[in-house]
Amino acid sequence: MEAWLSSGDRGYRCRNARGDQRLINEAIRLFGRGTPKAKEYNLYIEVVPEALPPVGGGFYKRATEVNGKWKVIRLFHLEDHDFAVTKLKRFSQKDQSDIREMCDRELLDPKLLEDRLVAAFPFRHEKDEDKGREAAEENIKIVLNYLQGGDWALT
Numbered sequence: 001m002e003a004w005l006s007s008g009d010r011g012y013r014c015r016n017a018r019g020d021q022r023l024i025n026e027a028i029r030l031f032g033r034g035t036p037k038a039k040e041y042n043l044y045i046e047v048v049p050e051a052l053p054p055v056g057g058g059f060y061k062r063a064t065e066v067n068g069k070w071k072v073i074r075l076f077h078l079e080d081h082d083f084a085v086t087k088l089k090r091f092s093q094k095d096q097s098d099i100r101e102m103c104d105r106e107l108l109d110p111k112l113l114e115d116r117l118v119a120a121f122p123f124r125h126e127k128d129e130d131k132g133r134e135a136a137e138e139n140i141k142i143v144l145n146y147l148q149g150g151d152w153a154l155t
Contacts, residue, residue: 027073043075053086054132056119080107081116084143088117088136096152103146110147114140 024047030037031045038044055078062079078086084102087095102108117140121133146152 053089054120054136055082055086056116057122058119081109081112084108084113085116085120085136088139088143089132091135091139099143100146100152103143108143108147110144113143113147 027045028047029035031041031043032038033044033046035044059078059082062082063076064079066075066077068075077083080102084099087099099108117136121130121136142152142154
């Protein structure tokens, strides 16, 4: 089974989970949010739908495997720009906090972030009314402004 890091609080989401569904269910039972094993290892696992959050093509190649004494699961950490893009659609307080911290730590390049957002929503048509894409495109403006020395201000 493969899982992909996509949360600032060390939550691993089973995205494109490959493996027996019973195994995935057992991993969630043992390492789901708030379980003793999740607390012991300081990580948790949850399953999210394939398209949520969006990630641009090629993220597999950019992700890095998390070293550990794993026997059944392989954990991967998304590349920083891919990780930030996954948070632009929902843009909750936690998502904003994670992105802002990445900005403060100088982990994000504005151009690369924009490119990754475009890759995450490859199909564009004026009539498609993709509210998720529209929200992400509005939210990235806040991030880009902040990266250029402006305030973190919601519009």
